[in-house]
Amino acid sequence: MRLKSLEIQGYKSFANKSVFHFDRGVTAIVGPNGSGKSNVADAIRWVLGEQSYSTLRGQRTADMIFAGSKSRPRVGMASATLVLDNSDGSLPLDYTEVTIARRAYRSGENEYLINNNRVRLKDVAEILARGGLARQTYTVIGQGTIDRALSLRAEDRRQLFEEAAGITYHRQQRATALRRLDETHANLLRVHDIVQEIEPRLRRLQKQARRVEEHRQLQSHLDELLKIWYGYRWGQQQQALHQAKARHTFSQQRLDEARRHLRQIEARIQTLRARQTELRAQLGDWHAQSSQLHAQAEALQRELAVGEERARQLAAQRQEYLTEIQTLQATLQQQQEGVDRARHTLTEFDRHYRQAQTALDEARRQLTAHQQQRAALRKRQEQAEAEARHAAHALTDQRARLAQLAERLTELQNQRQEQIAAIEQAAARQAEVETRLHQIRRRLAELETARQTLTAQADDLRQQQNRLQQQAAALAARQAEKEKELASLRARQDLLGKLRADMSGYHRGVKEVLQAKSLPGIRGTVAALLQVPAELEIAIETALGGRLQDIVVNTWRDAEAAIAHLKTRRAGRATFLPL
Structure with a gap:
């Protein structure tokens, strides 16, 4: 992986669009004091996701944007774009060239883009960490950084070596997994508490379920x-x-x-x-x-x-x-x-x-x-x-x-x-x-x-x-x-005709027997064969109840044949009344 170019516009002292090309070998930036050499290094560090404004020699996001001069006004946005050569596959992306960009506005909002696709800061940090470009890997070394590294304690120096070796990313993934396991364990405990709280109410719920079943019947x-x-x-x-x-x-x-x-x-x-x-x-x-x-x-x-x-x-x-x-x-x-x-x-x-x-x-x-x-x-x-x-x-x-x-x-x-x-x-x-x-x-x-x-x-x-x-x-x-x-009567007539055609309301066994054309001696249900005066229909219906669905057949043999048919088809039960 190699840095190919850096494009800066509106960042600190770079009001105009400026592009730096980094060829193979060593590239040096030379200039007098105050010409913006350190701003180039800060721009690279800023694109890589640096969040410490003190490291970037500033206090807030507005300090990263060109503040204006006597000859030109200030701008409203700062932008910096890094172009990396990923032909060796160091970054976990299926591109031979990866573009990482960061934009900042005076409102304090920051945007991150990878190959012109807007992403989160976390996504940028994970991709760079897997490629060995984490914020703490000392990819950018400033003045006094070597002295601070040499004066580190053994534990801090070990952390430096682990970051350089790419172990920090895995440690972060392990910490994330452990944190999620802890959260899952807490959720399990909460579920256990909820189950213990609900268990005493199971009997009542079972009674309610039985009542619901009775209500359904x-x-x-x-x-x-x-x-x-x-x-x-x-x-x-x-x-x-x-x-x-x-x-x-x-x-x-x-x-x-x-x-x-x-x-x-x-x-x-x-x-x-x-x-x-x-x-x-x-x-x-x-x-x-x-x-x-x-x-x-x-x-x-x-x-x-x-x-x-x-x-x-x-x-x-x-x-x-x-x-x-x-x-x-x-x-x-x-x-x-x-x-x-x-x-x-x-x-x-x-x-x-x-x-x-x-x-x-x-x-x-x-x-x-x-x-x-x-x-x-x-x-x-x-x-x-x-x-x-x-x-x-x-x-x-x-x-x-x-x-x-x-x-x-x-x-x-x-x-x-x-x-x-x-x-x-x-x-x-x-x-x-x-x-x-x-x-x-x-x-x-x-x-x-x-x-x-x-x-x-x-x-x-x-x-x-x-x-x-x-x-x-x-x-x-x-x-x-x-x-x-x-129209209402026709709609009701169509509904009743459909119900009659579908035999809706009949038990499963009754419906099976009535729809079976091969069974002999089937006369029909008591409700279909019984004729009563209109003023007595409700009384007869209330008195007979479920007997209205009893099937009238000619002989006992017809009833036995129908019962055998129901057993063969496992279509439920029905009551037969031989003549």
């Missing part, structure tokens, strides 16, 4: 009885299952019928809703028409009121015109009387004029005497003629005014006839509108009644739908419950 008998009881209950549950299936079928039919009825009701509700929508739309149209008719009626009423007011005004104007015509007629009559008087006066003047002319003719000679009288008469004549002309002009004006009043009266009479016709038409239209409005109101009342009826029917249908839905939910819940009971 009773439990087996109880299991058999429970199986029989479960068989009886299985039969009852089968009947209940058939009844539940029938009820389920009937309920399913009712549910399907209710669903069909519900779908019909929903379709009818949809139809009624569509009809209700149409009626509402038609009602809206009728409301719009009614509003239009109301507006037209109000407009006609306003026109009628205006026409009536105009008729009243025209009647008042007609009355005024009639009064004025009567006044004008009286004035005209008075003027006519004045004209008549003027004509009469004029006639008299003509007569007087003729008389005067005659007198003038007769009394020309009296011209001078009568000149003034004639002038006066002429003046009176001129005045009378002027009055006659004025009366004629006034009569002409009155006649023209009378003609205008007659034309105005005719025009007013025509307007009155037109207003009367318009009033009659408006009254007819108002009557027609009122009739149509009455019809619309009656139709609206009918539609409102129909809507209320449909709403009541829809409410009834909703209530019926809710009841049907509740019934459907109840039927569904009941169906789920029945399905759950059916």
Whole structure:
């Protein structure tokens, strides 16, 4: 075995990774004081498992890690790796080259690795001890070590020789074996004490064991009885299952019928809703028409009121015109009387004029005497003629005014006839509108009644739908419950069928005889052949007990053949009842 290389990183003064190769022969490390020569030897000693920090010139694990300098910070881990040539097999490892590494962290934790596999310090120490590299073999000799070795006593020097010869490892193994033997002896003493302590309780434990065995037998008998009881209950549950299936079928039919009825009701509700929508739309149209008719009626009423007011005004104007015509007629009559008087006066003047002319003719000679009288008469004549002309002009004006009043009266009479016709038409239209409005109101009342009826029917249908839905939910819940009971009964049926097929609950001998098809005359067990009323099953079962498993055979020979079969097969015992 030979040291091939040493790799150091972060250990004491070696901050960077440093590798030392050791060739064959002697390798010397030369350098000034403080260059780290002793740190190389300490690193080798540290890798080999040295635990004394005073030997490594330190006080704790952190002293083994590079503490930093002015130019670079400290590191958090120290690592050293030894590479050993194991071609001669000095170390008990199947490798020609063995790598031993040790790592230390500032938390105080240390790691040991052999060929990059993490191991314990004890494993490293044992492997090195078997290769002659124990910590006390003086593999690394420092300053003053030779002087200390020469000054040792004989006993200490003997220990040094034994370590050098490799005997220390075996001594340690012997000490470990002796320590384990002592621990085993102590454990044996403790076991002996425990046995002495438990031995007085053996009788009680035996009694408890017998009780447990009795309990097991009773439990087996109880299991058999429970199986029989479960068989009886299985039969009852089968009947209940058939009844539940029938009820389920009937309920399913009712549910399907209710669903069909519900779908019909929903379709009818949809139809009624569509009809209700149409009626509402038609009602809206009728409301719009009614509003239009109301507006037209109000407009006609306003026109009628205006026409009536105009008729009243025209009647008042007609009355005024009639009064004025009567006044004008009286004035005209008075003027006519004045004209008549003027004509009469004029006639008299003509007569007087003729008389005067005659007198003038007769009394020309009296011209001078009568000149003034004639002038006066002429003046009176001129005045009378002027009055006659004025009366004629006034009569002409009155006649023209009378003609205008007659034309105005005719025009007013025509307007009155037109207003009367318009009033009659408006009254007819108002009557027609009122009739149509009455019809619309009656139709609206009918539609409102129909809507209320449909709403009541829809409410009834909703209530019926809710009841049907509740019934459907109840039927569904009941169906789920029945399905759950059916699943439970089926599971129990499968279990009981399996128990019946396996003949679970029967004694071994009974099971062997019943399963043996070659034995003649086997009728079956008393439990299988006995038929009792349902209300007496529990009483009969309690009274017979284990006799229910007795086997009924035809003859004694059949019973003997079955017994011989049980003895041949060593299958237990059974009780036979020959007929």
